[in-house]
Amino acid sequence: MSFKVLLKKDWKQVSILWMLLVVLSVIVFTVPAWTQLEDFNREIENIRANPSSFEGVPLDASNLPNRWFFESGDSVGMLYNGLMSLIPMGMVIFLYVVFGLLMASVLIGGERNSQMSDFSMSLPFTRTQLYISKWLIGASGFVVATLLGGPLLMAIIHLSDFSFLIQPKDLEVSIMILFMMLTGISVFSISLWMGSFGGESISQALWSFVALLFPIGIVTLIEGSLYTFERFVDVSYSLTQMWMESIPLRVISPLANVFNIDTYDIFRSNGLWEDFVTVAPLSALASIVISFGLGLWAFNRAPQENNGRFFMFSNWLWLVHLVMVLTFGMLGGILLSAVTFSPNMVLYIIGFVLGGFIAHLLAKRLLYRFNLKLKS
Amino acid sequence: MLTVQQLSKTIDRQQVLEDIDFTVNSGEIIALVGRNGAGKTTLLRTMVGIIRPDKGDVRYGPSSIFEKAELKRDVIFVPDSADALKHYTINEAAALYESIYPGFNRSVFRETLTRYNIDNKKIRQLSKGQKAMVTLSLAFAVQAKYYLLDEPTDGLDVVAKSDVLKLMIAQVEARNCSIIVSSHQLHELERIADRIIMIEKGRVKAVMSLDEARETSVKLQVVFNEQVPVELLERKDIEVINVTGRVALFMAKERTKELDTFVDAHDPMLIEEIPMSLEDIFRVQLGGEASVF
Known part of the structure; x- marks a missing residue:
């Protein structure tokens, strides 16, 4: 009996999504770069044909090499950020986020929805082995997708008329691609962790969504709330700014990690590149390690009899309930106080009570009554 | 084991x-x-x-x-x-x-x-x-x-x-x-x-x-000389399955001397012990209704 059996079983569950991820990644890595290279050609032809329309472009532009247009500073705006605009980081990360959530929800939540979860737990494997197998299958999807898509992207740039953009930056682009892969794996790991206590697939997907937004969302809510009480404006601004750019936030929130990257100048500024390379990939890696560890811990302790519930750890329902009431209360307060031109404390309190009450009703239904009554 | x-x-x-x-x-x-x-x-x-x-x-x-x-x-x-x-x-x-x-x-x-x-x-x-x-x-x-x-x-x-x-x-x-x-x-x-x-x-x-299980419980069909005694039907320790005229078919959770004496005291014409099925044992022991099976 080998561990491969578990991989085979999990592969059967997630194979379609896995293959779709790989195929779509190849498309998302290469097609935008391809069309961007075409755009470069068109734009350069346009500049060469009408040099007088562009500030700083000599009239004999037709003799200028392609490289010149990318090194001429801001005057030829769209070409200034040439290399970065060839790397479809946003699209790839969006794809990875979607597939991270989907694959994790199928691997754990989908299993809980069917009797497969009981079947798995009755096999001669430990829960740790079950969890590791799921993680390996999912993570391998991002590795393969990136290992196929990334080099293809680099090859397309290398083989184009604009290869000079990448030639001195091969290592940097490789690191950037590696970062995208780590971000995908970290989103997947977080979503898999959410599956260790979300009792079925929809609950897991909702928890994953919350986990991705919560670290940024809670700061925004606190900042918005403090803003209502005007005397705290300065404090809240400096605190939230500090938190938004902090390494702990970048570790717990893959999205914050991505949003903190200054992509506009990253390949031109050594300082920005060093900031990126020393913080972003390592934060993503730390996020993977932490979420994998917490997921494994929770998966081992999840009460299997609570399959089908929104939140499986019944001892902690009170805390989830409290956090829901507080966050929705703050949201309600901010929304209502924003009705007037200047922040209004009374309206904030009314909105807080209303939002909190609605959240309380929602929490009662979701946390205590929602139960798909799954046997597995 | x-x-x-x-x-x-x-x-x-x-x-x-x-x-x-x-x-x-x-x-x-x-x-x-x-x-x-x-x-x-x-x-x-x-x-x-x-x-x-x-x-x-x-x-x-x-x-x-x-x-x-x-x-x-x-x-x-x-x-x-x-x-x-x-x-x-x-x-x-x-x-x-x-x-x-x-x-x-x-x-x-x-x-x-x-x-x-x-x-x-x-x-x-x-x-x-x-x-x-x-x-x-x-x-x-x-x-x-x-x-x-x-x-x-x-x-x-x-x-x-x-x-x-x-x-x-x-x-x-x-x-x-x-x-x-x-x-x-x-x-x-x-x-x-x-x-x-x-x-x-x-x-x-x-x-x-x-x-x-069969030894623990008992299923009896009793034919009485007169009507089936009300005291029998009101007993808590038995489950009456059927009463037709002077004939009562019932099960008792436990076979006790007290029950035997009680039945004998009502001058039965005939006492027949019916073999108990598992379903009978289930009903008498766990108080189940046939509809829940």
Whole structure:
């Protein structure tokens, strides 16, 4: 009996999504770069044909090499950020986020929805082995997708008329691609962790969504709330700014990690590149390690009899309930106080009570009554 | 030997299992009976390590199932539906079992499928009876020592039920394995079970052989000289099945001298002891209505 059996079983569950991820990644890595290279050609032809329309472009532009247009500073705006605009980081990360959530929800939540979860737990494997197998299958999807898509992207740039953009930056682009892969794996790991206590697939997907937004969302809510009480404006601004750019936030929130990257100048500024390379990939890696560890811990302790519930750890329902009431209360307060031109404390309190009450009703239904009554 | 020790489990603040204690020997078929919601499925799921108990242990030999996952190689749980493998074809499912369980005997599995004319297709495309046969055949081809079967004949037609029961008996005879089977089909369990474990509200009410159970309770048909005495009908320790004229058919939870004296005191014309079925024992011991079976 080998561990491969578990991989085979999990592969059967997630194979379609896995293959779709790989195929779509190849498309998302290469097609935008391809069309961007075409755009470069068109734009350069346009500049060469009408040099007088562009500030700083000599009239004999037709003799200028392609490289010149990318090194001429801001005057030829769209070409200034040439290399970065060839790397479809946003699209790839969006794809990875979607597939991270989907694959994790199928691997754990989908299993809980069917009797497969009981079947798995009755096999001669430990829960740790079950969890590791799921993680390996999912993570391998991002590795393969990136290992196929990334080099293809680099090859397309290398083989184009604009290869000079990448030639001195091969290592940097490789690191950037590696970062995208780590971000995908970290989103997947977080979503898999959410599956260790979300009792079925929809609950897991909702928890994953919350986990991705919560670290940024809670700061925004606190900042918005403090803003209502005007005397705290300065404090809240400096605190939230500090938190938004902090390494702990970048570790717990893959999205914050991505949003903190200054992509506009990253390949031109050594300082920005060093900031990126020393913080972003390592934060993503730390996020993977932490979420994998917490997921494994929770998966081992999840009460299997609570399959089908929104939140499986019944001892902690009170805390989830409290956090829901507080966050929705703050949201309600901010929304209502924003009705007037200047922040209004009374309206904030009314909105807080209303939002909190609605959240309380929602929490009662979701946390205590929602139960798909799954046997597995 | 399988030993269930002081097993307790609370779910949603309700005590689903409470101090469950029993042992199962090699070669035994144990019938797990109890009303709906008595905790039978939870007990089976705990016995295979799917659910962790709040208290107590389940030991196969000297080891706890909650500490040694490898023990599950010899413990097969068959749930009441084949949903887990519905996306697998029969051959894929067999390959999966073969790779998990070293003792899996493909020829035994094939033989059963051939006997019941089941072709290789996705499990979800099979009829309910075929699904049951496939899941049981897969389980029995593993050649494990312990089988925990949850409602294996639920919803099957009479022929399929009979086949399932034959399959179970054949396994015990051939390999001396132990089967713990939960079912509401009491007349079937009666034919195959060595012992009965009665579960009531999460507690073991009784562990006994069918003969012992029959000795404990009694079913009497009494013909009285006059009308059936009202005092008999009002007794709390009996369950009256039928009263027709001077004839009363009733069961008593326990065979007591007091009951015998009571009946004798009312000058009966005829007292006949009727053999008790498992269903009768279930009704009189667990207070079940026929409709809940």
